[in-house]
Every structure is written in C-alpha cells, then in structure tokens.
Amino acid sequence: MDVILLERVEKLGQMGDVVTVKPGFARNYLLPRKKALRATKNNQAVFEGQRTQLEAENLDRKTEAEKVAVKVDGLTVPVIRAAGESGQLYGSVTARDIAEAVIEAGVSISRQQVVLDRALKTLGLEKVRIFLHAEVDATVIVNIARSSDEAEQQASLGRAVGVDESDLDEQDEDELDSLMAEVAPEAEAGAESAEDAPEAAAGDAEEAAEDADPTAS
Numbered sequence: 001m002d003v004i005l006l007e008r009v010e011k012l013g014q015m016g017d018v019v020t021v022k023p024g025f026a027r028n029y030l031l032p033r034k035k036a037l038r039a040t041k042n043n044q045a046v047f048e049g050q051r052t053q054l055e056a057e058n059l060d061r062k063t064e065a066e067k068v069a070v071k072v073d074g075l076t077v078p079v080i081r082a083a084g085e086s087g088q089l090y091g092s093v094t095a096r097d098i099a100e101a102v103i104e105a106g107v108s109i110s111r112q113q114v115v116l117d118r119a120l121k122t123l124g125l126e127k128v129r130i131f132l133h134a135e136v137d138a139t140v141i142v143n144i145a146r147s148s149d150e151a152e153q154q155a156s157l158g159r160a161v162g163v164d165e166s167d168l169d170e171q172d173e174d175e176l177d178s179l180m181a182e183v184a185p186e187a188e189a190g191a192e193s194a195e196d197a198p199e200a201a202a203g204d205a206e207e208a209a210e211d212a213d214p215t216a217s
Helices: 023-030 041-072 095-104 148-157 170-190 205-211
Strands: 002-005 018-020 036-038 076-080 088-093 120-122 124-133 136-145
Touching: 002 023, 002 041, 023 036, 036 041, 041 124, 041 136, 076 095, 076 148, 088 136, 095 136, 120 136, 124 148, 136 148
Parallel strands: 076 136
Antiparallel strands: 002 018, 002 036, 088 120, 124 136
C-alpha cells in the first residue's frame, strides 16, 4: 500500500514522502495514529494544503520532546524484582514496567515510547531507548535489583551485585547453546529486513502489529 507520510517515520521517510508499506502496518499503525494518509490524488492535495500547519505542529512537538529529553536522558530508574542467586528474574521487566518507573521518577511517558529489542530477565543495569519524537529520543538506565539497597549498590558499582555465577551449571550452558543454535539461522535471515515500529515496545506482545516490517511489499 502507498501512503503519504504526515511526519518523519524512522526507517521509512520524511514528512510528505510517498512510501510503500504493508497494508496491515498502514491500517493498524500509520493511518489510525495519523502518521500517514492513503496515497491518492485527493489526499495529496489535502496534504499540500495542510503542509505548513503540519510542519508548525511538528516543530512544536519536537521542541516539547527536546525539553523532556533533557530530563530523561541518562536517568537511572530502579525496578525491584524477585530473582534467584544466579541473577535470573522470576519473570521479566516489560516496557510497561519501565514506563511506570520513569513516571514515578517524575517524567510522563507511555509504554509505547519504550523501545525494547529483547526481554529483560536478569539483574543489573540496562540501557533502554525512550522514543519521544520522530527526531528525538533519549536513553534511561534501568536498574533491576531485588531490593532498594541492592539497587543503590548496583548504581554505585555500575554492575549487578549479589550474583553467584557458580549457580550457572553445565545444564544451563547446554540449554543456552541449544537455543543459540536454533535461533542463529533465523537471525541471519532476519538481518536482511529492518524492524519498523519505533514507538512500539518490541518485547510487548500487545504491540505486535507495530513490530512488522513496513517496507516489505
């Protein structure tokens, strides 16, 4: 499907560009979020008539995002979770968890603005990208710990603490090797296509429609 972008979309193009995307990506993400219009002659005329206004509104949003980025970039937020002695969490830290931690720190964001390329399942410090605007993002440090005291220690040392690596036995290593062998061919094949849902949390199943590759035909 051909669409006219109403704002810059990462890995797709700039405002006003006509690009080809998957129909599902357009219907489920670009069109309902008013990031694009179907590429018809009528819509092209509508866009040109509104272009000046759209550019001004985009500039206002970018300016506000830059102000938020100053507060967010480099911010460390603690997330307290139960974990075993090896540092493996009983569960995982999701985009929603990170958004709530950032909000608790005093900055309002949504889980859709948290960009996760994998599940966070171990104790320690993790850098996570926060998507604030098509041209503005920031990085927060998620401090995953079993207690507030442990989080303070990790923040001070810059690494996970209280993890007994001897608990990672040969069985764990064998399972990891087996998993890597299974995903390696898929990873190699997937390297040829880009992920194109920048506001989605990649590890969030509820936003799976946003994780599709929009550039595929």
